[in-house]
Amino acid sequence: MRQERVVIDAVHPQVECGRFFIKRVVGETVTVSADVLPDGHDVMQAEVLYKHQGERQWRQVRMHPLGNDRYQASFTVEKQGLYQYKIRGWVDYALNWQHGIEAKLRDGQHVRSELLDGVQYLEYLAEAASGADAGYALELASCFPDEKRYQEAVEAAISKHLHELFLEHPKRALAHTADPLEVYVDRQRANFSTWYEFFPRSASETPGKHGTFKDCERLLPRIAQLGFDTVYLPPVHPIGELNRKGKNNSTTAGPGDCGVPWAIGSKKGGHRHLHPELGTEADFRRLIRKAGEHGLEIAMDLAFQAAPDHPYIKEHPEWFRKRPDGTIQYAENPPKKYQDIVNFYFESKDYKALWQELLEVTLQWVGFGVKIFRVDNPHTKPFFFWNWLIDEVKKKHPDVLFLAEAFSRPRIMQQLAKQGFSQSYTYFTWRVHKQEIIDYMVELTQGEMREYYRPNFWPNTPDINPYHLQGAGEAMHMIRYALAALLCGNIGIYGPVFEYMVSQPLPNREEYLDSEKYEIRHWDWTLQNKLVHIIGRLNHIRRAHAALQQTNNLVFCRLENPNLLAFYKWDDARTDEVLVVINLDPNESQQGNVQLPYHAMGRGQRALEMYDLLTQTAYRWQHEWNFVELHPNLPMHVFQIRG
């Protein structure tokens, strides 16, 4: 026998009935809407209650009607960590009384009885309000029953002032509150980050020499000047020697072969240790510190797997599956065998110790100052393991971020994000044509994924040398970088092969020839080219423009030409608006007319100044449709919208 009068349904946003939190970064807005309705015709009020997990008091923000019994309100999240939000609704008897008396007066009725009835609401108001407002309510409470003051009472009863006092001091009688939902708030880098990945062992100035953390320090100024903020290093732990892979993934390594950094562990140590040829713990700490001085964070790789000579295998044989002959089972995806890798057995009887050790490994590097982890193949470890590990780390260190490197089926990638990963790799790497880019962006930004899946767009990775970049020139590389940088808040490249366009593949494979995964390469990091210049310009434009530091506020513009892609982006506060046009054709000039998305812009037709941030040229767009032409020499406009 529940007496509440209001029901609350279809609360948005929520992911899987609130089993998973939605995600935001500090300073972002959570806009909550729901169907909220009472029986009958009574006037109703609804509010969103929210609080940070560290707070006791719920804060309130009143919801406003959107029509069709749907209500909405927004709040801003200001601190890292978990917030709760929930909706409360009630029949507002005071407002209902005022609404009734208004209707009767309009109808010419005498409202003496209604005025008497209203005294109870004034008495409540006198208690709930303070100062002058309380006094006013008390004064009205004595005026309403006074027949001689009827006219005065009527005017006060329907006054805007009384309405606002009722609104401000509601009596939430028989209020109904929906189940709370959660939003996890990360620091802003979760939404906006620009990654540069390179192999430290290729960082030496001397050809053929193994690079070191000290060599990496030398590269930091270049990376910072190019506008990157996150330096991601493949695993820096000792590399297995047993069954080590040779160049180009050959199954037998020669004596000079340096192995695959993801085959972690040898007699020199495991996940808690550093590869001796890279340097010492002190060197690594120093690299992290130096990076910080350049505004850069070092992102480490969490690759939870072992080489066959990893110390764990002798110390904790129960953490690995055994074959019937008692030997340790190497990784396989039948019929393929990966003899240089042994997977952890997450279902081991001793799983608690294993999980705890992997957590402590993570926390150890957090202790070194690492706050970003790129997680290797998370989809081959249990979902609930990640949920637990990420939760445990973030309980102590809410500023730690995890990027899920799963290039797998859609539901798997989504599930990892739901379970807690802060960012996720995407299919962007293979989305090339206009319509497939639009479709994918709509899926990421306009549906449920926008609430929990933070995409990170990579034009290439050490594992993926996509066909469209193989042998491609400057234009195609500019296009791919611009698409990533302007569509998505989080992006990254694997360099210097990207900016130096070293894209020779293994024949008919999306893999690099002579990949750094299997050997040391030598690079002249001082080389300048147009692509390097454009990457730097785009990165700095991203830094200066809030509209580009998020992903979800995105609308594509109508533009007939299938080789021209145009879109409009803005920040939550709409202090910054950007309109981008990109020529997807690396070979030919393309022309077309862009339609301004007036509805999304909240604007009607008027002249706009379109300031191209790349060429620093201002255009004046007078009309809804505007001519553009882009040559492959500079295949994009990045307009800031002014005025």
Added chain:
Amino acid sequence: MRQERVVIDAVHPQVECGRFFIKRVVGETVTVSADVLPDGHDVMQAEVLYKHQGERQWRQVRMHPLGNDRYQASFTVEKQGLYQYKIRGWVDYALNWQHGIEAKLRDGQHVRSELLDGVQYLEYLAEAASGADAGYALELASCFPDEKRYQEAVEAAISKHLHELFLEHPKRALAHTADPLEVYVDRQRANFSTWYEFFPRSASETPGKHGTFKDCERLLPRIAQLGFDTVYLPPVHPIGELNRKGKNNSTTAGPGDCGVPWAIGSKKGGHRHLHPELGTEADFRRLIRKAGEHGLEIAMDLAFQAAPDHPYIKEHPEWFRKRPDGTIQYAENPPKKYQDIVNFYFESKDYKALWQELLEVTLQWVGFGVKIFRVDNPHTKPFFFWNWLIDEVKKKHPDVLFLAEAFSRPRIMQQLAKQGFSQSYTYFTWRVHKQEIIDYMVELTQGEMREYYRPNFWPNTPDINPYHLQGAGEAMHMIRYALAALLCGNIGIYGPVFEYMVSQPLPNREEYLDSEKYEIRHWDWTLQNKLVHIIGRLNHIRRAHAALQQTNNLVFCRLENPNLLAFYKWDDARTDEVLVVINLDPNESQQGNVQLPYHAMGRGQRALEMYDLLTQTAYRWQHEWNFVELHPNLPMHVFQIRG
């Protein structure tokens, strides 16, 4: 630290995260689907578990993959009452082992070690299976390690037989089970019912005389012969005398005026009593029994409101709101006042006694044999009250059905259905044009509403004389009845004004002139006309065709002519298929080409016999597109699809 490997998301169907049950009738199918996925590449199994609330053991049905990690299974509900259903998933190590060994053999690998590994799955199988299967598993368990029998072991390992045994006897190691959901199962009349509403007081053979329950008995054969199954009587309780309404809703009643049946209660009694002029309790019991003999059920009106002279008002003044002067507050929707009606105060301090009394009123009439209630204006009483009342009644009497008479905003009507109403009135009464009919049917049958909202289509009611029927002729009435009867499982008319086309309105109002709500009318119930004949034919066709006894299996056919509507319907078992074409134009013949919906029919192009159930004429449709022409004389084809 949860070790389960499989996650389960996006379970369908569910309403509001399972806060409300979905609905079915006995014999219907529940098709459950979900995203079910493990980490990594292991072979997975999933099943739906379900049970009636009265059962202990869960029944199981294995799910099959739909692609993109979505799985599905169906079960049939066989008993009235509440069922639970939930999904369980697990990594199937035995199937995974078999999958691996197959891949390795295809690759030409030697699988000695894998055979040894497989013995554990055979040993489990020997325990789980029985008889010959267990023996076979044991025999294999000794064969697999025997190197001399390698070839035999390999053949058995990848055999279909072993695969089926593994499928049949899974070891559900570390299975993950999603939260249970609920489905409420009603008797079949909840899905399929044909209502005839009339005013008992107009049932007398003598003009001017107040009809009685005995007069109603006389009408039962006619109603039954026309193929109706539910006779709905407006309230049969004593009618208030204080502030009684006169003819045509005038505010002052003359001495001969009989009042509004919904203004319940006078010195002659209230909701527990019968209007003396209609007859005695014995007469009412006899009417219910006689109706049953004709295959008819009597549906009563639950109108939870009181006339100002209802006995409750003196006996339980605390069940009503008081005005400041101490008098009882009559109903109002400012500025409108309804002085002949007093609403119950559901928030009264004594609300528990009030609610309990209303429950007992309902149960009293259930005791008389009434199993169907049409609930008047449920949307002006608290949602949670209905949830409680319906639940309490159905706990004892799961065969009782409640029809919600709310013509209100969409979310209100939906909410009442979610809270437990078995059927609901709809906007069909005002959906006239082709596209608005299609849009409304898609909303009712293809979205979430199909799971909880059972529509009941009424071309007219005593409250609604829709503009398109005012002064309309036979064709329009046939069209409206055919649309209701062929689109929707549950339908009803307010007669005999409908079949005798007595549709004179109050000027510019959707109300009847000289409405029976305010006065006694006299009818010659023996009159025959074409409309009566067609209503009877359509009702009998509905009775003979399972496709027409449900609402949700519906696909509209392409047909260019905006005056022709064509649709295809089928029953869950697809033992019956019907294709309907209706001419929506009451004035002109209409022609067009109907496209057969091959995809929905699960058929390709082949000749079909289309048997018109109204004209008993067979047509042969050879092609996908077929010519039809319908004259207003008989503005519909009701084809049974044969062959």
